[in-house]
Every structure is written in structure tokens, then in C-alpha cells.
Amino acid sequence: MRLLLLALFICMASCRNNKKNDAPETAQDMTAMDTDFDLVQAIEDCEDQLKISVPKLTDLTKHPRLIETGETEWKEVPNGRLVWTSGFYPGILWYMYDLTKEEKWKKEAIKRTEVFESFKSITEHHDIGFMMYPAYGMGYELGGMKEYKDILLTSAASLATRFNPKVGTIRSWSNKMHPRWKQHITIIDNMLNLELLYWASDHGGGPVYKDIATKHAETTMKNHFREDGTSWHVIEYDSLTGKVLNRNTKQGFADDSRWSRGQAWGIYGYTMVYRETKDNKFLDFAQKITDKYLELLPEDYIPHWDFDIDTTKDDDRDASAAAVVASGLLELSTYVEKKEDQERYYNAALKMLESLSSPAYSGVGKADAFLLHSTGAKSLGHEIDVALIYADYYYIEALDRLQKMKME
């Protein structure tokens, strides 16, 4: 009997291994696939990394932005009104508080959030959503800081001033800072700022913010994507007629190339817009652009910084795009109806997290970040193969989402 059981056990183990070895290389045809991702270890690693970095980050006028290639410590930049990354570090601390419920992380998160309340009046660019929502929004949602409500509502009002009804989108950048374009510029990244607007409508701000966000999502869906579901980065619209004047890039490889983080913002954004509207056209679209992204991925599920670079010459990856998509796909997997789609997106997200937490991408033992090997703006000559604070933010958000899904 014992021998029989042993034989059965060996057979089961080998069947499981065969399934792993036979796993399809693209996510398109992947069904229920095992991964070696260890969530508990990944959370512990993040906490250990924060225990190392937080005591070093004492200047409240600055925030950690990147770790240069080969360096080990965060380079801090001022919490300036024009610096879009200001909110991610407090956001990371809010997520660590949510994951551990340890008061020390909440205390640190409050300290790092409350330094830029005055940014609620930013109207000079669209990044106020990126800046305020991870900090004040997560403080409200995860930290129970209900006193942040008015700051968030004011921030949404500031962002809404940039909506042009003739175009149907929020204007992302000022032309002074981006003189290549003369009229109304909208970039795909702007999709993420919509979350602040939906939040405001859900918290007493009235329907206007939700209407603006949904109109922006519709216009972007129409103009910002190619037939095959890939995205351009920058669109210049005629400010008076709303006509598309140009489709270009700023951070991608070429004007007509497929910048991977742009696609990531789209995936995350349309999943979130579906959550807020429950309109199936956004869910279908989120699936379409996700399926294209998955089809373009290399074997380890971490994209090159642009899908159109010559990978025989340039192997730079963008872990930040992978982290954004992993977080978005976990959410998307909960909305799609078909079981096979649920599994496909969930398993793809796990594969991304498995790669990101592996020695190939993890900062553990090498530098103070959770993740290495991101690309901020290679086409502009900076932030190439570095650690980026927003890669860490979306990574820890994905861990928090996964933990909650496992607890349900």
C-alpha cells in the first residue's frame, strides 16, 4: 500500500512538473498555469527593504525618485509642483501599513503625505492625480484618514480645470514645457489621473468629475489606439475643433512605436474606468489592449521599454511597466466573465510578479528598492536601467491586491 501511495505521489509530482515545462510561451493561449511566486516572501522582502531605506530618507522636502545603475541608495529629488513622482513614496508606505497593520508605517506615511498639501491647487499640468491619489487617496482609503477628503476634492477640482469640452480630454502638459506641440496635448499616461476624478464624484463632489473622466476615457479610446490595440504616447488636438493634429511620442522609441509603459497605463486605466462605470465597452477594450500586450511580451513577462526597439542591440527592460500591468491584471481578472479569461489574466499577473520578485529583477541584497531594471525615458537619455519609485509603488499595490484576493 505504501509503495502504491509513493508511486501515486511521484506520478502526481511529475505530472505537475510536465505541465510547468509544457507551459505555453505566450500568455494568449495560457490556461491554469502554476507559478513559483511566493507572496508572503515578497511582502517580507518589501518590508525588509523599507527597514533599510526609510531611516536614510529623512529630508521631508524631497522624495526618493530613482536608484542609478550600479548605485545602492535612492536619489532624492525635491517635492516640486512639477515633479509627478512626489506621491509614490507615501503611497508605498500606506500599502506597507495596509499589508502589516503596523502603526510605525502609518506614522511614517502620514509624515511623508502631509508635506505637500499645497499641491492640491496644481492646475499647471495633469499629474496632480498621480501626485495626490497615491498619497492622500491611499491615506483616506487604507489609512482611515478621513480628514484628507477636502484635500482630495480640491485636487479633483484643480484637475478638472484642464478639461476641454471641445476636445473631450484633459490637457496633460503645458506647451511652454513641451514646445514641440502648440495646442491641446493629451498623453496616454493621463488615464491614471481619472481615478482621482471618480473618487471625487463618489465622495460628494457631484457627477461632473465622473462625467469628465468618462468622456476623457471615451475620446482616448477613439483616438489614442491603433486598430491592433496598441497605443500612441502623445496626441496633439486642435484646441477649438477637437481634431487630431498629430500622433507622436515623448518617451517612446519613435513617434509611431509602441512604448510599453504607455500600453501599461492604458491597461490599468481602462480596467479602473470599467470598475467605476460598469460600462462593458471599457471592459472589452481593457481586454483587447491587454491581449495585445501579452502577445508582445518576452518569455519572462517583463517588457522591453518599447516593443519596437531592436532587441539584438538593446535589451533594456521596464520593470515599472510590468508592475503597473501586474496590478491592473489582478483587478481585470475579477471583472471578466469567462473562467478561462479570469485564469489567463490572473496567471499572467502571477508570472509577472514571479519574474519581478526573482533575483533577475529584485533589489534585495543589491540596492534599497524593491525592483531594479526599469526605464524612465531612454529616448531622452535618462533613467535607463534604474530603480524607479513608481515601479515599487505599483509592485506593492499588486501585492496588496493579491493578498486581499487570497483572503476573500
Ligand code: GLY
Ligand atoms: N509620466 C508617466 C510616465 O513616465 O510613465
